[in-house]
Each structure stands twice: as structure tokens, then as C-alpha cells.
Amino acid sequence: MSNFKILTTDGLARRGEFDTVHGKVQTPVFQNVGTIAAIKGALSTEDLRQLGTQIELSNTYHLHLRPGDEVVKKLGGLHKFMNWDRPILTDSGGFQVFSLAKLRNITEEGVTFASHIDGHKIFMGPEESMRIQSNLASTIAMAFDECVENPAPKDYVKKSVDRTYRWLVRCKNEMERLNSLEDTINKQQMLFGINQGGTYDDLRIEHMQRIAELDLPGYAIGGLAVGESHEEMYHILDVTLPHAPEDKSRYLMGVGTPSNIIESVARGIDFFDCVMPTRNARHGFIFTRHGTMNMKNQKYELDTRPIDEECSCPTCQKYTRAYIRHLFKAGEMLAMRLCVIHNLYFYNELMERIRTAIEEHRFEEFRRENVEKLATRL
């Protein structure tokens, strides 16, 4: 029996429901990122509940370093630690190992690297990643993979993809073992596989076909949004997704802008995550249904309207553009918080509008109306 049920489709877009031990997730969904078990911009899990967040994502690499996954396990797992009872997805640490850590050495066993905080040597392979994620007790664990930047030479990508496949098999075995242990907190932890293959169609397809055979509850497309153009990204989705199991959920990792999300839903993606709404907000960059805004702009000095008059987020219900601009100029943390609140609410609501459009079989119309508009600079 699958955890994922497709309620309806509209073209290639899917309206689904993903069932977990921590409750159901309505897809397509955008996961809100709480890197080190906290949402940047001083948001708490209480705030996420108010913003309609369905699923939170935390980072294995960061939590392994601080406070340590053993500490989180002693405290009862991430859910208790953060006071969050809905689903949590943890990434595998792979992306951070390959983007943040220094002095990497990759072997068949795994990766030896130096912590970006104090330089101490750490080894992480598929089994280590699974053990850390089991200690964190997330709802969904991600497979440990190598994330190659784009473009990369084909022979290297081929070698890497083969190893990532062998690592996935080891992840699956280790997770099954961990889920059977007495003192494992979440014995129903799920594993998502990750498709790699850089920008090479044949490698992507072949890898997807191989990992599909492992019958995992979900499959991610990894290694995108790391250097290639949007067109290349969409192309990879076009050629790869037909080889992903129809009845399993699909997750496009680290993506992206509102337009990226709509275009990817149109190609059959169900899960997303990205630091963009939080990171941009902290610099005053705001998403609205009419396009993007820079709240530091002088033109908002005397503007008594909310960021978006149609928005129902806690920020737009109470505070003006003039006030938010002032907070940025005065260097007040509240500026970031108010903008992160708005952007996360916007992303969560965008997904709701996408889900409704699919349900009402007018997703193509929604896509036509919004892809360009949402990218407009106001």
C-alpha cells in the first residue's frame, strides 16, 4: 500500500495526499525551511502553525554539528525539540557536505570532510546519514547522495551517479535496520531516493529507472538549481519524470521561485523546498501575487498600505509598507520577522491556490496567468 494517493490530475499536474505517521500532507506542497531546527527571521513553530505550514524541513548536517543528533535523540527527537507535531523532512547532509564543508575526500565508503564551524574532521556515509536522521526522528529521511555542481564532466557524473545508486541501496538497508530497533523514536521513518545525473538526459533517465525499482515511498530530483538555467532544469524534469513511478510522490529539491514552482508542478512535481522566501525576506525582498517588491525602497517611505492589500498574513493585517521600510532602515530585527512571515504565508498560500486550480481543472489557465506576473518587479 502506498502512502501517496493522487486525488486528481490536470495535465501532468497532480493533486495528491501524502500520508505519514505525523499526519497527512496535501500536495503540491512547499516545505518551510528551519535549517538548524529554527526558522530564520525569529519565527517559531507556533508561527508556522499560524502560517498554514504543512511540513517543515531541517538540515541533517547542521543538526549533526549543533546541538548534535545524539542530543536531539535524548530530548525525544526533532518534533519534541522544536514543539512541532506535523511532518518533518530532513535532508541527508549530502548537499551541505558538498557545498559548505571544506577539504572533502570522497571514497566508496562515504565522505570525510572538515566542519565549516571549527574545522574538525567528520566522516559521513550512507549509514551515518541514516543513523543521524533516525536520531533526529524526522518523518521523511533523504538518501545520502553526492550533489555534483552543473556543469560537470560526463564521465565524472556517470561515476558519481553509480556510486549514489550503491549508496541508496545501503541507505535503504540501514533505514530498515534502524526502524526495527527497540529504541528508535520513529520506527515508521520513510526514505526518499534522490535522482542525480547532472544535465545529462541519459544518465538522469537510467538512474531514475534504477532507483524506481527500489520501491521507495518518494523520489526526489536532486542536483538542480545548482548552476544550470531554468530551461535546462525544466528540460531535465521533462525527460526524467516520465521514468519516475507514477504512484509515488516526487520532490524537486531546493526549488525555487514562484514561477519555478508553477512550471514544475505543471511537469508533475509534488514537493518543494527552498530558502528563497526566508532569505529574500531578510533582505527586504518580498513576493506578492502581483510580483516582487523591495521593502527598502525609498518610494515606500510614506506608503501607508500593507505590503499586499489582498494578503491575509499577520504582517499585512497589521503593518504598513512605511513602517516595514523604517524597520529595515533602523536595523531592527522585526523588519526581517515581518517579511519572513509574509513570504512564507505567500508561498504556503500559493501552493493552496495551485492545489485548488488542479482540483478545478484550470491549472493551465492559472499557469498562464501567473508565471510571468509573479516574476514582475514592482
Add this chain to the structure above:
Amino acid sequence: MSNFKILTTDGLARRGEFDTVHGKVQTPVFQNVGTIAAIKGALSTEDLRQLGTQIELSNTYHLHLRPGDEVVKKLGGLHKFMNWDRPILTDSGGFQVFSLAKLRNITEEGVTFASHIDGHKIFMGPEESMRIQSNLASTIAMAFDECVENPAPKDYVKKSVDRTYRWLVRCKNEMERLNSLEDTINKQQMLFGINQGGTYDDLRIEHMQRIAELDLPGYAIGGLAVGESHEEMYHILDVTLPHAPEDKSRYLMGVGTPSNIIESVARGIDFFDCVMPTRNARHGFIFTRHGTMNMKNQKYELDTRPIDEECSCPTCQKYTRAYIRHLFKAGEMLAMRLCVIHNLYFYNELMERIRTAIEEHRFEEFRRENVEKLATRL
């Protein structure tokens, strides 16, 4: 008719009600500080409402620089700007001019100084301070005074106090003029006078007697908590307050610790303000009814209790010591926010407990039980 009504007394402690155009304030009260029209630690006025804040304090000097009081006036005044409908007190700018600004030159007219942000030259005298505060449209404006640090030579303090008296007369005249103007936002803005005199009993008393004659709605004790000991501070209150009008509210500026507050209520103070609960919280220093804690302490690593099990604040209702310690260690802004929430709630609730103790005529008992306990390091 007075704005201030004493409901009951217990020894010298007063349980009062201060009536304003923005609603009533139950005293003794602690004003929550929102320096530049924002509460440090990413708190909004929505948060203040949740924390039971009765009155907010903002800084004239800071708001004059950013965003500018003319801008705030165009935006409808501080209340609209911050979205806060309860009372706001603005200080006069004097304290910041004498503590933050550089290259000061004091004359009978006022003070010329350089902005601490970009060094540009600014002149502020009694009339300028009143005009700025009128533009901000706060509920209560403070008189423009010179804040001398302790200790200072008596002949200088005497000269300064005389000038501060003449400035107060000018403040009163200017405020009356401003309140009568057509385009003034808050035509019922109130002026509090400020008693000065350093640590010299005779200067304090003489100054208080002179300003009492001006029949202002409230009187502050200024120039304390700026270098002298707690004992000296209490002594000044002991000798000065008997000369303050009985039926007017009394405000001890910039004070202080929970114990300072209890000791000052015992001497007849009604209003307080201090950056301590917010500033300390941002460094992990927490107030509880059992004493103070440092949330960065290693001993909280695996502590799953809330900061204070008896506390009803939003932080203690949802998050553990272990989580808050982790947030500090990981450098997450949320750490500061959760601690500021707790400390402000604690201060607001402390004042409520003080008010109840006075109402129930057991304030001396409350004082005996709490003055030492609240200062204990846990």
C-alpha cells in the same frame, strides 16, 4: 481635575489609575521600551498586546533621526505608525543627547550636538523637543532636561538644575501652544516634568518643590541609575518624594531590576521603564520569580523543562530550556525573541503582582518575600 486617581495605598506604595486619551493605565506600571518604534528582539506591537503591555515607551532622539518626526507626523503619528492604540510615552531626547551624541555644546537656548549615526549637527532645546514629541503624537511627552552623570560637582549640578527648571517652563508653554494648533495630532498630549539634582538632597528637594508648582500631570525622577549605588538611589527617593505632589503620578526613569522596582514602589513610585528585560534577554539573561538564569549555560543542554514551570508566557507554554540554549548556541534570532517575550511578560506580570499586593494591603510582605529572591542567581 487630575488624570491620576489613587485607588488605595499600602504604606507609601500607591495603587493608582492614570487616565489618558488612549485609555487607562493601572499603576504601578512598567513601560515596555520600543526605542525606534520597535521592540528589540523582533517583537511587534501585536506581541506586546499578548504580553499584557499597558504602555509603550519610544525615544524622541532616535525617532527624530530615523525615520524623522516629520515623517511620523505625515503617517498619522506613532500610534498609527506602530499600530498601537494604548498609551505611548516619549522621552525628551535629553538622555540620549547627553549619553549617545557627540560634541555637545550646551547653552541657555539648548544643546547643539552631532548625530551618533552620521555626525550631522543638530540643535535641540525645550521647544524643539516639544515640537518633535508633538509630531510623534505620543500620549505623554517628557520635559527636555539635562541629565548629569553621578557623581558631578555640586556647583555644576546646581547650575544645571536651575537651567532645567527654566527649560521646563519653556516646555510647558510650548506644549500648550502646540496642543492648541489645528493640525496637531494629539491635542491632549500631556507633559511630565523631570526632577534633577544629582545626588544632592537639597538640590533635589528644592527642584522638586519648584517644579511641583507648575501643576503638571506627572513628575519623573531623572538622573538616577546613571552611576550612583542602589542605596544612593533609594535615599534620593526617600528625601525627594515627600516633596512631590501626592495626587500626581511619579515616574522613576530608567529603573530597573525587579528588586529596584519593588523598593521604589515601596517609596511611592508609580511608573517605571528600563531596557533591562529586553537587553538582558538578548544575551540569554532571564528573570523568573525564583531568580535569574543564563540560558546559554551548559547545564540546560538536556533540560526539557520550560524556563519557569509556573510562567504562563508564550515561550514557557511551548519551548524548553534545551531548545532555547540550542538557539543561542546556533546563533538563531529566535533565541532572542523567545527570551524577550519571557522577560517582558515577567516584568508585566511582576507589576500585576505588585498591584494586587497593594490592593490586598500585604505589600510589605510581598517586598520581604521577593526583593532578595528575585535577585538570586539560579
